[in-house]
Amino acid sequence: MSQQKLDTVNAQADRAYLRLSRKFGQLRLHHLERRNLLIQNIPGFWGQAFRNHPQLASFLSQHDKKILSYLHSLDVEELGLARLGYKIKFYFARNPFFQNKVLIKEYGCGPSGQVVSRSTPIQWLPGQDVQALSQGDSDNLFSFFWWFSNHSSIESDKIVEIINEELWPNPLQYYLLSEGAPGKKGTEVGESPEQQPKESSEANQSK
Template sequence: MAWRPELQSLRIELRPRALKINNCMDYVEALHQELSNVNAQDDRAFLQLERKFGRMRRLHMQRRSFTIQNIPGFWVTAFRNHPQLSLRISSQDEDMMRYMINLEVEELKHPTAGCKFKFIFQSNPYFRNEGLVKEYERRSSAPVAYIHRNQEGNTISSFFNWSSDHSLLEFGRIAEIVKGELWALQRNSGCTTTACGKSQILQVPV
């Protein structure tokens, strides 16, 4: 069967076009390789900067934490003045928090792990733990070892039950507040827009 002139012409035109497509694919592949190299360099540079500034940040946070530990009533005041958390804090919770000297928040490396909260206390008459630990999203935590229980032998009703009770529907919201606002409170020298207002400094009793 003889090719019609128009079909033969179309066949001839397709050959150089195919070569152009192959050239484009080769070029795209080369660009992809170059981009991969750039990304690798970027990752290395980022890790170097992260380590450098991470060390600097940890040093400043350690100094700030040490300073806060010497301010009587800092954390009980921060929790009590928060418009949402204060609703969950009883007078007994306030007494417990007077022994709280530090709050630590540690970002966990695994992307789905979330973060770890650690509430640090002085020796106190309420529980034996030196620190209460809560890992958010993994839903694992250290139980609160109360020294005293109520008359029925049950755990005392307290704000700190949040650190070990995952049945609370709002536990995720509490975690977000503690990390994003109270932890930021420490980083921002005792002031947040939610708890203190834009220009109001946290007032700590002397």
């Protein structure tokens, strides 16, 4: 009888957890959609946030930085209530590098529980394929865009970790950093952005 009661309590707890997850998931989605609309009104926001992030910047070639200047929106979607995976969507304006409007990198669990990844094939325009450009060019020995076709390396896992845990939760702090600056906490989204440039200016004057 006690096991029966325990099963009933567990079932009630599972239903309550699902209700709360859906409720707060909807609230979070509402705020993320509002944030995305605000960011889209700031030209070059995501490209600058990528360039300014102390770790992500190390994965960017000069060619990557030009491409990312056309990135107008980023979205990270959690797969399942238990966060079993992530789908990262990069939305690009029309550009001279590739035909895709959206590039997607997805991480999830395979049939046997192992982590697997899938991605959108990049439809490079003639002369813009980063792999071809890297040959014999010391300025393009590596590229962030290799990550889309790389499904096994440690660097690939590191990039998705940085985007999910640092850049996506609070991109404003990296947008406000000076390019190449050491990592530090900026203002939270929703605080007055005018305060951060003022602090940076004062720091430069004191040097």
